Amino acid sequence: MPVCLRSLIIVFIATLTLYGCTVYQKPRPIHDIPFWERLQSKIDGEVKVTVAVLSADESRRLFGVNLAAEGIQPVWVRVQNADTIPYWLLSTGLDPNYFSPLESAYAFHGALSSSVNDKIDDQFRVLAFRNPIVDGASVSGFIFTNLDQGTKVVDIDLIGRGKVKFITFFVPVPGIKADYHEVDFDSLYLPDEIVDLDENQLRAELEGLPCCATNEDGTKNGDPLNLILVGSREDISTSFVRRGWLPAETTHGKAVYKTISSFLFGSRYRYSPVSPLYFAKRQQDFAGQKPRHTVHQRNHLRIWLSPLRYRSKPVWIGQISRDIGVRFTFKTWPPVTHKIDPDIDEARLALAEDLIYSQQLTKTGWVKGVGAASRTKPRYNLTGDPYFTDGYRLVLVFDRRPRSFLELESFDWEQPVSTQLERLDTDAEPDFDQN
Secondary structure, three states, rough: OOHHHHHHHHHHHHEEEEEEOOOOOOOOOHHHHHHHOOOOOEEOOOEEEEEEEHHHHHHHHOOOOOOOOOOOOEEEEEEEEEOOOOEEOOHHHHOOOOOHHHHHHOOOOOOOOOOHHHOOOOOHHHHEEOOOOOOOOOOEEEEEOOOOOEEEEEEEEEEEEEEEEEEEEEEEEOHHHHHHHOHHHHHHHHHHEEEEHHHHHHHHHHHOOOOEOOOOOOOEEEOOOEEEEOOOOHHHHHHHHHHHEEEEEEEEEEHHHHHHHHHHHHOOOOOOOOOOOEOEEEOOOEEEEEEEOOOEEEEEEEEEEEEEOOOOOOEEEEEEEEEEEEEOOOOOOEEEEEEEOEEHHHHHHHHHHHOOOOOOEEEEEEEEEEOOOOOOOEEEOOOOOEEEEEEEEEEEEEOOOOOOHHEEEEEEOOOOOOOOOOOOOOOOOOOOOOO
């Protein structure tokens, strides 16, 4: 074997050995980790659930390895079962792409450190949550989820014999600045400003809304208000999280830098900012997105809480469109923005299809209000992107319990019809077997 090749192999093996030895530090006892100070608990009947989300530093100290660097976020869960039946906790309800304990551990294995690897495996196995939670018992442990920032929506789904329990927590996680961090939703409206509506009143109110979000002083129209969400913040957030939606950062220096870097170098940035639009004299209360693997493409939305209620459920006014690229512009600051797909109705329909699979939609419908714009005579948003639309608003009503496709109801309101629809000749028998 040539001397140079042998030397390279020795260096390579030494590097792997060093990696296996230095990546692992002796874990601290679990009671020395201060996540106990941030526990959140909820009770549903005879079951009490307590959760906490570990910070990057806490997970490093507890497991001895840098989990955050691998995009792994441990969530501690304790279920106290005073019921007369056992329950199973569904990890996929918390994160459809969760990591198994040994999968998480293997990411930190060193090539020549079998004893260290065994210690890492043991630590993850011992601390992992284990089903079932039998009657009269308390079970606690960690579920290894994908790393989230801003707020972690912790969905605990428990299934027992003839019973199901769904408990949701909103856990703050440092890392990003988002619109909803600045909003006190409970104080946005005074009690006498809240208006509860029946179905006909709701339709009239939604049709009477302005066509579009605007710039800050309300002098120019931006993207159309083409989305209505009806439900509690908890139910809506759970539905979106289950379908892979994430919050967007506010437009600040670090976020702009990460967006531009992602644009230039192709790195993934899951929390890329959404520029502010205004409705009811304030910018969006929440901006969300379902990103792809680059910053160029995503489906994204902005929503505002309104004083309207339908059957005691809050009504949120929104705007949705699909981003298909990133470009520089002189119409905004910072001078970079996303270009939208001009067919904004496609993004609206894609959202409805997406959220049906969350099994939390109970009713859908359509109302007028945006105003139609054709492809040949489009309207334009604040950054100059053209868009066309049939002019309807999509209405989605959410519930907490799982709903099958067959249970989904519809408002008997408007019914958009595609301009490309080819109608069958009703006077002739269609022959579907013809080529």
